Amino acid sequence: MRKIIFIVLVAFSFASCKTNAIMIQNNEEIQDEAAGNYEISLDVTYKDSLAKIKKTLPKPEKTVFLKKRLKEKEKARFNDIVEDIDDFLIRAKIIDSAKVYVGTPYHYGGMSEKGIDCSALIYRAYQKNDFSVPRTSIAQSELGEKVKPKKADIGDLIFFRTTRRKRISHVGMVVENYNGDIKFIHASSSKGVMISSLEEAYFKKRFVKIKRLIL
Numbered sequence: 001m002r003k004i005i006f007i008v009l010v011a012f013s014f015a016s017c018k019t020n021a022i023m024i025q026n027n028e029e030i031q032d033e034a035a036g037n038y039e040i041s042l043d044v045t046y047k048d049s050l051a052k053i054k055k056t057l058p059k060p061e062k063t064v065f066l067k068k069r070l071k072e073k074e075k076a077r078f079n080d081i082v083e084d085i086d087d088f089l090i091r092a093k094i095i096d097s098a099k100v101y102v103g104t105p106y107h108y109g110g111m112s113e114k115g116i117d118c119s120a121l122i123y124r125a126y127q128k129n130d131f132s133v134p135r136t137s138i139a140q141s142e143l144g145e146k147v148k149p150k151k152a153d154i155g156d157l158i159f160f161r162t163t164r165r166k167r168i169s170h171v172g173m174v175v176e177n178y179n180g181d182i183k184f185i186h187a188s189s190s191k192g193v194m195i196s197s198l199e200e201a202y203f204k205k206r207f208v209k210i211k212r213l214i215l
Contacts, residue, residue: 091154097125104116106190141157155213157171157174159208160172162206
């Protein structure tokens with residue numbers, strides 16, 4: 001009889017412990033679910049708040065600051081175009097002033113249509129357009145900014161060494177540059193004022209540099 005009572009008590013205690021464990025587990029699950037729902041609620045609330053804030057912010061393209069910057073950029077771009085056109089027109093006028101002498105015979109020290117030398121041709125062409133440059137090719141070669149042949153522009157000066165001396169002895173003016181094929185006007189000692197190409201063997205061998213006076 002005592003054994004039966006003991007077995008019943010043990011079975012009752014085991015069942016009670018199991019029931020408590022299940023209740024604790026269920027309680028923890030309920031708490032976890034509640035916490036998860038709270039996190040979801042916070043996340044949704046944050047996103048809603050962020051969306052509302054974004055709606056109140058002005059769109060970038062409509063701000064006064066950006067409109068002002070765009071106008072400034074457009075104005076600067078327009079001014080650059082105008083300056084480029086002005087430079088081109090000045091260069092074109094200088095070339096036209098030099099071409100007036102085409103066919104003029106070469107004369108060392110000459111400065112007129114009766115006879116002219118290479119540096120005088122440059123001197124006269126620039127002088128006609130209110131630019132002052134030195135009279136000699138050596139002095140002219142010291143002016144301006146050096147540029148690569150591929151970037152040479154009309155009106156740039158091109159220099160050569162045509163004597164045994166290691167110094168500038170001849171100058172011309174670029175009148176055309178097509179993909180590096182440079183044409184220039186100059187006063188040839190044998191043929192007078194004419195237009196030649198840098199691709200000609202004689203000039204290609206004696207070429208020194210190109211300088212830009214109009215920056």
